[in-house]
Amino acid sequence: MEAVVTWxxxxxxxxxxxxxxxxWAALGExxxxxxxxxxxxxxxxxxxxxxxxxxxxxxxGRPEVGLLAAAGVGGLAALxxxxxxxxxxxxxxxxxxxxTMLGLGLSALLGRxxxxxxxxxxxxxxxxxxxxxxxxxxxxxFVLYHTAWGVALRSAGEAPAAVxxxxxxxxxxxxxxxxxxxxxxxxxxxxxxxxxRPSWTEGMTAGLGWIAIAIAIFAAWDxxxxxxxxxxxxxxxxxxxxLQTWIPPEPLQLMPFAxxxxxxxxxxxxxxxxxxxxxxxxxxxxxxxxP
Amino acid sequence: MRRVGPxxxxxxPDPPGWWVxxxxxxxxxxxxxxxxVIFAAYGVSPLRAYAVIVQGTLFNARALPEIVRNTIPLLxxxxxxALAFRAQFWxxxxxxxxxxxxxxxxxxxxxxxxxxxxxxxxxxxxxxLAGAAWGALPVxxxxxxxxxxxxxxxxxxxxxxxxxxxxxxxxxxGPEMRGFAFTNAFPPAATIPVLPxxxxxxxxxxxxxxxxxxAALLLARTRLGFEIRVQGHSPAAARYAGxxxxxxxxxxxxxxxxxxxxxxxxxxxxxxxxLLDPNQISLGFGYAAIIVAWLARTxxxxxxxxxxxxxxxxxxxxxxxxxxQMPARVTDVFNGLILFCLIGSERxxxxxxxxxxxxxxxxxxxxxxxxVPGLGSGDG
Numbered sequence: 229m230e231a232v233v234t235w236x237x238x239x240x241x242x243x244x245x246x247x248x249x250x251x252w253a254a255l256g257e258x259x260x261x262x263x264x265x266x267x268x269x270x271x272x273x274x275x276x277x278x279x280x281x282x283x284x285x286x287x288x289g290r291p292e293v294g295l296l297a298a299a300g301v302g303g304l305a306a307l308x309x310x311x312x313x314x315x316x317x318x319x320x321x322x323x324x325x326x327x328t329m330l331g332l333g334l335s336a337l338l339g340r341x342x343x344x345x346x347x348x349x350x351x352x353x354x355x356x357x358x359x360x361x362x363x364x365x366x367x368x369x370f371v372l373y374h375t376a377w378g379v380a381l382r383s384a385g386e387a388p389a390a391v392x393x394x395x396x397x398x399x400x401x402x403x404x405x406x407x408x409x410x411x412x413x414x415x416x417x418x419x420x421x422x423x424x425r426p427s428w429t430e431g432m433t434a435g436l437g438w439i440a441i442a443i444a445i446f447a448a449w450d451x452x453x454x455x456x457x458x459x460x461x462x463x464x465x466x467x468x469x470x471l472q473t474w475i476p477p478e479p480l481q482l483m484p485f486a487x488x489x490x491x492x493x494x495x496x497x498x499x500x501x502x503x504x505x506x507x508x509x510x511x512x513x514x515x516x517x518x519p
Numbered sequence: 520m521r522r523v524g525p526x527x528x529x530x531x532p533d534p535p536g537w538w539v540x541x542x543x544x545x546x547x548x549x550x551x552x553x554x555x556v557i558f559a560a561y562g563v564s565p566l567r568a569y570a571v572i573v574q575g576t577l578f579n580a581r582a583l584p585e586i587v588r589n590t591i592p593l594l595x596x597x598x599x600x601a602l603a604f605r606a607q608f609w610x611x612x613x614x615x616x617x618x619x620x621x622x623x624x625x626x627x628x629x630x631x632x633x634x635x636x637x638x639x640x641x642x643x644x645x646x647x648l649a650g651a652a653w654g655a656l657p658v659x660x661x662x663x664x665x666x667x668x669x670x671x672x673x674x675x676x677x678x679x680x681x682x683x684x685x686x687x688x689x690x691x692x693g694p695e696m697r698g699f700a701f702t703n704a705f706p707p708a709a710t711i712p713v714l715p716x717x718x719x720x721x722x723x724x725x726x727x728x729x730x731x732x733x734a735a736l737l738l739a740r741t742r743l744g745f746e747i748r749v750q751g752h753s754p755a756a757a758r759y760a761g762x763x764x765x766x767x768x769x770x771x772x773x774x775x776x777x778x779x780x781x782x783x784x785x786x787x788x789x790x791x792x793x794l795l796d797p798n799q800i801s802l803g804f805g806y807a808a809i810i811v812a813w814l815a816r817t818x819x820x821x822x823x824x825x826x827x828x829x830x831x832x833x834x835x836x837x838x839x840x841x842x843x844q845m846p847a848r849v850t851d852v853f854n855g856l857i858l859f860c861l862i863g864s865e866r867x868x869x870x871x872x873x874x875x876x877x878x879x880x881x882x883x884x885x886x887x888x889x890x891v892p893g894l895g896s897g898d899g
Contacts, residue, residue, distance in 0.1 A: 268669065272855075308859070318862040321609055321669055322813065326862070329806065330855025336848030337561055430848060435677050442670055478685030485677040489666065496665030 239466060245353035245424055247462025249274070249416035251361040253440035254447065254454045255368055256412030260306075262372065262449055263405035264385035264509040268324025269309050271437025272331020273302045273410050274417030279335040281418025282428040283342055291351045291422040295415055302414020303407045305331060310406040314399050317513035328437070336430035343428055351423035357415070362455055364412075369451040381405060385507030388514040398514050416440070435485065442488040446495045449507065461487075525876040534868045542867050543814060546860035547828075553856050563843055575838030576831055584717035585837065588790070590830030591720065592617065592782035592804040594727035597811030597822045597829075598734050599654075599775030605738065605817045606747045606771045607754065612657060612672025613779040614805025615679035616650040618797055620780025621787045622683060623649030625691070625702060625794040628709035628787075635708035639788070642709060643726070646784030647777040653679065654776015655769060662765045676805070683797040691794060702794040711789035720789025723781065727826075730778055734819035747771060751817075779805060802833065802847060803854070810858050829854075 253270050260267045267273075277298035285294030305327060312323040351357065372378040383391045384401040392398050420436075421428055439461055447453035461484055468480035521528045555565030576582050596613040603610040623645035627633055633641045653675060660666040686702070693703035711720040738744040746767045750757040757764060786800050787793065794800070811829050815821035836850035 312859060312863050316863050316866060318865055322809070322858060322862050325611065325806070325809065326855045326858035328855075329803075329851045329858065333848050333851025333853075333855055334557065336846040337557065337852060340844075340846055430846060438670070438673050438677070442674070445667070445670065476685060476689050478681045478688060481684075482678045482681035485674040485681075489660065489671055489674050492666045492670065493660060493664035 242466040243463035246465045247458040248358045249419045251458035252416035253413040254443040256409030257444035259405045260409035262385045263402045266320045266511045269327025270413050272328035273305045273413040274433045274437045275335045276331045277302045277414030277417030278421040279339045282421040285422045294422045295418045298414040298418025299411040303411040306407045306410020310403045314402045347426040350426040365451045365455045527873045527875040529871045531871045546864040550856035550860040571842050572835040576835045585834040586831045588718040589833035590826045591724050593811050593829050594826035595782035596779040596808035597826050598731050598819050599778030600812035601817040601819050602771050603775040605751045608768050609669045612675050613808045615676035616653045616776040616779035617783040617805050618679040619653040620646035620650040620783030624784040628705040638709045646780040650780015651773040651777035654772040658769045658772045680797045705792045723785030731819045
């Protein structure tokens with residue numbers, strides 16, 4: 229009996245641990261998409277964040293400083309996407325993919341020297357970052373639904389022309405949302421390399437960024453629902469490690485990706501309409517004078 | 520219209536070919552310059568890096584065939600993506616479709632009772648069918664369950680990747696390959712012939728060229744091609760004309776997935792002669808094929824040229840790995856930068872700059888700017 233309780237408690241802790249990077253990244257994507265900008269570069273921003281956090285934490289011996297650096301690098305990467313998607317009004321989907329490729333390539337190249345190095349000071353798996361993520365979700369939810377800033381943000385994604393008409397700078401709102409999203413994704417990636425699995429290996433995000441995007445979608449772009457989604461998928465990932473005693477690892481590793489499709493399909497079938505669906509202007513560049 | 524000094528900048532709806540080529544070339548050059556900055560940050564002089572690359576690929580008789588070898592999968596997957604993008608279906612799943620093709624070919628090569636003489640045609644057929652099935656899945660998900668195809672094709676890439684990994688670690692692991700996660704080597708009848716002294720498996724290359732020409736004819740001369748073009752221009756007009764977008768998209772994705780599947784057949788049948796770790800089967804050919812199709816402006820014949828260009832990037836990636844001790848992922852730096860510069864320069868395509876000095880006394884003319892939505896900017 230005691231063993232079962234321990235098992236459940238342990239599983240829950242691990243679910244929270246892997247749910248943490250998913251939550252931070254998903255919250256960032258929620259804000260970016262609420263402003264009307266799809267950012268498929270989450271995987272790239274996370275891996276850059278993971279590398280930056282490890283390199284800085286290794287150099288200065290302070291994992292917290294590493295996380296700050298990860299936020300900065302993630303924000304910079306997102307700035308590139310914002311420039312291409314908002315200012316140049318290019319295809320947002322392709323720009324995000326380009327960011328993912330660039331992030332994976334750049335981190336592999338610059339990170340070569342750091343591979344296999346130990347990290348002396350690390351953060352615990354379930355730490356302030358985890359609880360900070362939950363608090364952040366509540367804060368972002370409050371801002372989104374109960375402040376004038378939130379109204380501006382949501383309106384930029386629903387009816388940019390109307391926001392423009394009342395004198396709010398649509399491009400600025402979108403820039404801020406995308407850069408904030410990148411900073412959060414960077415922290416999520418950094419958490420992987422200084423807390424969850426304190427080390428650096430190229431490609432260590434292994435698709436978590438895509439899962440974070442999916443969480444943002446089936447959380448119906450709501451920060452609080454994203455918490456539930458992140459814990460659910462953190463648990464799913466952990467289960468795929470836990471069950472390896474009985475089932476070979478590869479079919480388990482593909483499970484979160486398959487479940488993502490199933491959940492999105494179920495949401496598309498019934499849920500999404502009830503929840504209000506995607507922001508009206510999601511993925512559409514805005515320029516004054518265009519219908 | 521806007522005046523910049525003595526020049527007049529105008530918008531034009533239909534840019535001429537030379538201008539498209541010039542802007543694309545400019546974007547690629549810009550990407551190379553940015554990559555040079557990254558090399559410098561890495562601690563390798565960009566001049567030296569590019570000298571090594573050019574010497575190792577273009578001025579090396581043994582390296583030239585490697586460009587063609589890398590072109591083959593990019594050509595096949597790229598032609599398919601050109602069709603899919605033309606029909607406004609954002610298939611990011613060529614990587615997974617390619618891996619499925621590799622699985623299909625491996626099954627025929629190692630586990631099917633197909634007689635030796637028929638092995639190769641059966642492998643290509645099985646690879647095409649497996650890729651086509653994997654490509655049809657996101658269409659079904661989009662039309663029946665409203666799942667965005669960008670997300671679903673990406674997820675299917677990871678699923679295909681783990682299926683291959685499972686096969687080579689588990690049920691298909693070859694007893695002859697002590698300890699390694701490979702299948703057994705293909706029998707001689709199941710290996711695709713190569714040009715002597717190279718790794719160019721020419722039957723796959725021929726298939727790719729045929730497919731490019733076939734796709735061009737399909738677009739220009741057939742009813743389906745017409746429907747694809749209408750749907751690409753205006754989905755609303757296509758619906759109004761009684762076309763069925765789901766059917767058109769399904770056919771396109773069967774072709775696109777099948778083409779990527781053929782690329783997978785070529786990789787396992789012509790290069791590796793076994794199924795192995797998915798990251799070794801494809802170094803991201805399926806993702807790079809997106810750039811191939813985009814750079815070709817979704818023109819299947821132009822894909823031949825752009826696949827050759829991306830093929831040389833992959834070949835130079837090998838050179839950088841060996842001569843400069845860089846990770847294989849370095850090709851992703853190029854791919855990402857090229858893609859960024861390419862879509863970033865898209866708006867330049869619609870501009871025309873004319874020499875038109877203004878009369879000295881007049882103030883500059885400033886008219887209201889009219890915007891033309893960019894290629895595939897998500898409208899409609």
